[in-house]
Amino acid sequence: MATKDELTNFFKTDFPQADFIIESVGDKSACIRKKINHNHLRPGGTVSGPVLMEMADAALYVTILSEIGLVALAVTTNLNINFLRKPSSAADVLAECKLIKLGKTLAIGEVTLYSDGMAEPVAHAVGTYAIPPARKT
Numbered sequence: 001m002a003t004k005d006e007l008t009n010f011f012k013t014d015f016p017q018a019d020f021i022i023e024s025v026g027d028k029s030a031c032i033r034k035k036i037n038h039n040h041l042r043p044g045g046t047v048s049g050p051v052l053m054e055m056a057d058a059a060l061y062v063t064i065l066s067e068i069g070l071v072a073l074a075v076t077t078n079l080n081i082n083f084l085r086k087p088s089s090a091a092d093v094l095a096e097c098k099l100i101k102l103g104k105t106l107a108i109g110e111v112t113l114y115s116d117g118m119a120e121p122v123a124h125a126v127g128t129y130a131i132p133p134a135r136k137t
């Protein structure tokens with residue numbers, strides 16, 4: 001297992017391009033935050049779909065690593081997302097992940113994405129990760 005601090009350090013070192021904040025981890029779940037700026041918007045003033053997909057994928061990765069340890073080579077094998085409503089261009093995006101299954105070689109989780117301050121989700125995703133056989137436990 002990896003703590004919030006260990007995960008934060010891991011992403012700073014191994015994935016310096018990751019620009020999200022880990023809000024919480026534990027009990028096969030995690031929440032991450034992305035501060036939205038003009039670069040994340042598409043025409044019409046909404047958060048772009050790729051940003052929401054990135055957040056869903058990152059939330060899954062953080063949640064899985066919080067359970068299995070710092071395994072850089074765990075990789076996405078599938079990600080399905082449903083866009084539910086227009087995200088706010090003036091609010092951070094929050095991605096809340098809960099693992100559905102954590103096996104030896106595959107992990108499956110669901111992610112609900114929100115604009116901070118909005119009660120209704122802006123997107124919902126389900127994803128699968130392949131876990132390499134030589135993982136830390």
